[in-house]
Amino acid sequence: MVAPVVLVIGVIIGYPLVRGVFLSLTDANEANVERNIGVNHLPATYKFTGLDNYRAVLSDSVFWDRLGWTVLWTVGCVSLTFLIGLALANMLNRTLRGRTFYRLALILPWAIPAFISVFTWRMLYNEKSGILNKLLAGGGIDAVPWLNDPTWAKLSVIAVNVWLGVPFMLVALLGGLQSIPGELYEAAEMDGAGPWQRFRNITVPGLRAVSSTVILLSTIWTFNMFPVIFLLTRGGPGDATEILVTYAYRLSFIDSPRNFSESAAWGVLILVLLSVVAVVYRRALRKQGEVW
Amino acid sequence: MRRGIRGVTATALVAGLALAATACGGGDSSDGAGSGGELSGTVTFWDTSNDAEKATYRKLAEGFQKEHPKVHVKYVNVPFGDANAKFKNAAGGNSGAPDVMRTEVAWVADFANLGYLAPLDGTPALDKTDDYLPQAVGSTRFKGKTYAAPQVIDTLALFYNKKLLKDAGVEVPRNFAELATAAKKIKAKTGATALYLRGDDPYWFLPYLYGEGGNMVDARDKVVEIDDGAGVKAFKTIKSLVDSKAAVTDATDGQENQLRALKDGTVAMAVDGPWDIEGARAGKSFKDKKNLGVAPVPGGSTAQGSPQGGWNLSVYAGSKNLQASYAFVKYMSSAKVQQQTNEKLSLLPTRKSVYEVPAVKNNEMVKFFKPAVDGAVQRPWIAEGNSLFEPIKVQMNKVLTGSATPEQAAKATGDAYRKLLKDYK
Numbered sequence: 001m002v003a004p005v006v007l008v009i010g011v012i013i014g015y016p017l018v019r020g021v022f023l024s025l026t027d028a029n030e031a032n033v034e035r036n037i038g039v040n041h042l043p044a045t046y047k048f049t050g051l052d053n054y055r056a057v058l059s060d061s062v063f064w065d066r067l068g069w070t071v072l073w074t075v076g077c078v079s080l081t082f083l084i085g086l087a088l089a090n091m092l093n094r095t096l097r098g099r100t101f102y103r104l105a106l107i108l109p110w111a112i113p114a115f116i117s118v119f120t121w122r123m124l125y126n127e128k129s130g131i132l133n134k135l136l137a138g139g140g141i142d143a144v145p146w147l148n149d150p151t152w153a154k155l156s157v158i159a160v161n162v163w164l165g166v167p168f169m170l171v172a173l174l175g176g177l178q179s180i181p182g183e184l185y186e187a188a189e190m191d192g193a194g195p196w197q198r199f200r201n202i203t204v205p206g207l208r209a210v211s212s213t214v215i216l217l218s219t220i221w222t223f224n225m226f227p228v229i230f231l232l233t234r235g236g237p238g239d240a241t242e243i244l245v246t247y248a249y250r251l252s253f254i255d256s257p258r259n260f261s262e263s264a265a266w267g268v269l270i271l272v273l274l275s276v277v278a279v280v281y282r283r284a285l286r287k288q289g290e291v292w
Numbered sequence: 293m294r295r296g297i298r299g300v301t302a303t304a305l306v307a308g309l310a311l312a313a314t315a316c317g318g319g320d321s322s323d324g325a326g327s328g329g330e331l332s333g334t335v336t337f338w339d340t341s342n343d344a345e346k347a348t349y350r351k352l353a354e355g356f357q358k359e360h361p362k363v364h365v366k367y368v369n370v371p372f373g374d375a376n377a378k379f380k381n382a383a384g385g386n387s388g389a390p391d392v393m394r395t396e397v398a399w400v401a402d403f404a405n406l407g408y409l410a411p412l413d414g415t416p417a418l419d420k421t422d423d424y425l426p427q428a429v430g431s432t433r434f435k436g437k438t439y440a441a442p443q444v445i446d447t448l449a450l451f452y453n454k455k456l457l458k459d460a461g462v463e464v465p466r467n468f469a470e471l472a473t474a475a476k477k478i479k480a481k482t483g484a485t486a487l488y489l490r491g492d493d494p495y496w497f498l499p500y501l502y503g504e505g506g507n508m509v510d511a512r513d514k515v516v517e518i519d520d521g522a523g524v525k526a527f528k529t530i531k532s533l534v535d536s537k538a539a540v541t542d543a544t545d546g547q548e549n550q551l552r553a554l555k556d557g558t559v560a561m562a563v564d565g566p567w568d569i570e571g572a573r574a575g576k577s578f579k580d581k582k583n584l585g586v587a588p589v590p591g592g593s594t595a596q597g598s599p600q601g602g603w604n605l606s607v608y609a610g611s612k613n614l615q616a617s618y619a620f621v622k623y624m625s626s627a628k629v630q631q632q633t634n635e636k637l638s639l640l641p642t643r644k645s646v647y648e649v650p651a652v653k654n655n656e657m658v659k660f661f662k663p664a665v666d667g668a669v670q671r672p673w674i675a676e677g678n679s680l681f682e683p684i685k686v687q688m689n690k691v692l693t694g695s696a697t698p699e700q701a702a703k704a705t706g707d708a709y710r711k712l713l714k715d716y717k
Contacts (some may be wrong), residue, residue: 031406036386038610042407127542128549128558148491148543150695236492237543238690253377255712256402256679 024053024264030257046261053265062247063269070223070243073154077161077222082215084162085169090203092170093177103174110167118231121160122147125232147233150240157241161228165221169214176210177203212285219281220274244270332362333613335620338390339367340375340603344570348636356623363616372396376678383408383608391611392620395440397431397602398671398678404434405675410607410614411437417607417618419626420643427665428642431673432604440604441625442642444633446565447668448499448598449661452585453577456482456560467591468503468529471561475538478560488550488562489533491541491692494684496563498599500526502669503592508680509709511672514716518684519706522594527691527698529592534692543689551575563589565601569638569657586660600668602642634658640665676712683708 026046034044057063092102109117124130125146133143146156180202188198224245229235235242235250242250244266252263335356341349346369353367368390370378376399382389383403395403403409412418418441421429428442452464457474460481465471475486490496501507506522509515517523533539540559542549551568553559555575564572569584578584589598605621607614623629630641631649638657646652647662671677683705690696696704710716 030380030384035384035407036610037383037407038410038608038612040407040609122544126545126549128540129552148541148693150693153543233544236686236689237693238686238695240689240693240695250682254679254682256380256676257406258380 020264023261024268026261028261029259053262057265066244066247074222076158078218080162081165081169084166088170089173107167114227153241172214176207180206331360331616334364335616336366336390338370338393340372340394345637389608391617395604395606400440401434401673401675402678404439409439410609413438415618417621419622423643423645430670440606441621443603443605443625444639445602445642445665447665448563448565448589450587451564452561454583454585464587465590472538484560485540487539488553488559489539489541490546492546494681497684499589500529502597505594511674516706516709516716519702523702524698527701531691597669600670
C-alpha cells in the first residue's frame with residue numbers, strides 16, 4: 001500500500017536531495033558538468049573532492065556574516081508577524097459590523113502574487129520618486145534612503161516580509177481562537193478574571209497547538225525567503241541584506257562559470273541548520289507537554 | 293554595454309520549430325549558404341535592446357524575411373538584466389535557447405568557454421571582416437576562434453544639460469575634480485545636483501578606475517590590479533562626490549532613476565552611453581534636442597578613460613538551423629542594417645565603411661562618440677570577464693553607504709578576483 005508513496009517521495013524528494021548532497025562533495029561547475037549542445041556532447045569532468053567545499057564555506061567569514069543576518073532577519077520577521085497576527089486575530093474574533101470586510105481586506109496581501117507585491121513595494125521605496133518619500137516630504141521630513149542604506153534596507157525588507165506574512169498568521173490564529181470554547185471565557189468572567197487574565201490563561205494555552213506549528217513553519221519559510229530579498233534589493237546595498245539562500249543563488253547563477261558544487265554545499269548546510277532548529281523546537285515543545 | 297538590472301519579466305519563450313535548411317534545392321543561392329539550397333525554417337532571435345530601441349530592432353530583424361521569404365524570424369525581446377542568466381539556463385539545459393542572440397561583449401568569451409556558441413570562422417556569418425573596427429573584433433575572439441560578429445560598439449560619455457551649465461556659468465568639467473568644484477555653482481544657481489552617479493552598476497565604476505590609471509586585471513601577466521593604489525583612489529572619488537553632494541546615487545534602479553533625473557533636469561550631468569540618447573531626448577529638458585550635450589567622460593587624477601562596450605551577434609551551438617542563423621547574423625551585422633540602426637537610434641556601427649556614409653558621418657552623436665570609442669579602453673576578453681563586475685558592485689555599494697572604507701573595498705574586490713581567477717597573482 002505504501003509503495004506509491006515511497007515511489008513519489010523517492011522521485012520528487014529523494015533524487016534531488018541525494019543529487020544535491022553528491023554535488024556538494026565534488027568540484028562540479030558549469031564548465032565541467034555533462035552537456036549536450038546540439039550535436040556536441042561534452043562529458044562530465046568534475047572530480048570527487050570530499051568535504052573540501054564544506055571546509056571552504058565554514059572557514060569563510062562570508063558564511064558566518066550571512067548566517068548572523070539570516071538569524072536576525074528570521075527572528076525579527078517571525079516575531080513581528082506573529083505578534084501583529086495575534087493582535088489582529090483577537091480584534092477580529094468577535095462580532096462586529098463589517099467583520100467579513102476586515103477579514104477580506106487583511107487576507108488581500110496573501111492573495112496577491114508575492115513578486116507583484118514586492119515590485120510595488122520597490123516603487124514605494126524608491127528614494128527619488130517613491131510615494132513614501134513624497135509623503136515624508138509633505139510633512140517636511142528629509143527623504144529616507146529606504147533601500148540605499150544598509151540599516152534602512154534591512155528594516156525595509158523586514159517590513160515587506162511582515163506585510164506579506166501577517167495574513168497567514170491572522171488566518172491560522174483566528175482559526176485557533178474560534179476553536180476555543182466560549183464557555184471558558186464566560187466561566188472566567190464569572191470568576192472575576194479581567195481581560196488580560198483571560199488572555200493569559202485561556203487564549204494563550206488554547207492557541208498553543210496552532211501557534212507552535214505556525215511559528216515553526218514561518219521560521220522555515222522566512223529563513224529561506226528568497227523572493228523578498230532578491231527582488232527588493234538583490235542582497236544589496238553591498239551585501240547588507242543578503243541571506244543564506246540568496247548567497248547560494250549568487251554562487252550558482254550569477255558567478256561564471258556557475259559554481260554548482262559550492263552552492264550545493266550551502267544548500268546542504270541550510271537544510272542541516274533548519275533540521276536542527278526543527279528538532280530542538282519539537283523537543284522543547286514536548287518538554288512542555290505538547291504532543292506534536 | 294551594460295544597463296541597470298531591469299527585474300524579471302515573464303516573457304514566455306517557446307523554442308521555434310526548426311527545419312533543416314538543405315531540404316529543398318533549386319533556389320538561387322545568393323545568400324551564400326554554400327549547400328546550394330534555399331534557406332528556410334525559423335530563426336529565433338533574442339534581442340536585448342531597451343524599450344526605446346526595441347521596435348526598431350524588431351523591424352530590422354524581420355526585414356531578413358524579405359530577403360529570405362521561406363525563413364521565419366521569431367523576434368523575442370529579452371531585457372538586458374535577465375538575458376545572460378536566461379541564455380545560460382536555456383543553453384545548459386538544452387531547451388529553449390535562441391538560434392541567434394544579441395550578446396554583450398563581455399559574455400562572448402564566457403559563453404564560448406562553456407561550449408554554448410558555434411564558431412563562426414569560415415561560415416557565411418562572417419562577411420567582409422576587414423571592414424570591422426579592430427577594437428570591435430577584439431571581444432568576438434576566444435582561444436583563437438571567432439564566436440560572434442560585432443553589431444554595435446559603444447562607450448560611456450558625459451551627457452549634460454547645456455542650459456543648466458550655462459545658467460550656472462560653468463564649463464563642461466574635464467575631470468572629476470573640476471566637476472566637484474562646478475557642483476557648488478550649479479546647485480546655487482539652478483538648484484540641480486551636478487551629477488547622477490550610478491552606484492548600482494559596476495560598469496560605471498570603470499571611468500573612475502581608468503581615470504586613476506588603474507585596471508581590473510592584467511590578463512596578459514595574470515595579475516589582479518584592482519586592489520592597488522589606483523583602485524583605492526577610484527573608490528575614494530565616488531565616495532567624495534556623493535559625500536560632498538556633488539552627486540546623487542542609488543543602490544537600486546539606477547538606470548531608471550538616472551534617466552529620469554536627467555530628463556527632468558534635476559541633475560545637470562550623467563555618465564551614460566549611446567543607448568540612452570533616444571530615451572533622454574524624450575524628456576522635457578531636451579524638447580529642444582540641441583540642449584543635450586555630450587562630452588568625454590571626466591578624467592581622474594592621472595588619466596582619462598572609459599570602457600569599450602557594445603553588442604555582438606552570436607549563434608547557439610545547438611541551433612537546429614545553423615545555415616539560416618549564419619545568414620541572419622550576416623544580415624544583422626551588414627553595412628546596410630548598421631546604417632539603419634544608426635539613422636534610427638544613433639547607435640554606433642562596427643563597420644568602417646558605414647562611417648563613410650554622409651548621413652552617418654554627419655550624425656551629431658556619431659561625431660562625438662566615434663572618437664570616444666576609438667579612445668575607449670578594451671576590457672580583458674577572458675571567460676570570467678563578466679564575473680569581474682559583481683564584486684565591484686557589492687563593494688561600491690558598501691563604500692557609498694559607508695559600510696566599507698575605500699581601502700577595504702579595494703582589498704575585498706581583489707580577494708574576490710583571486711578566488712575567481714585561480715591562477716592570478
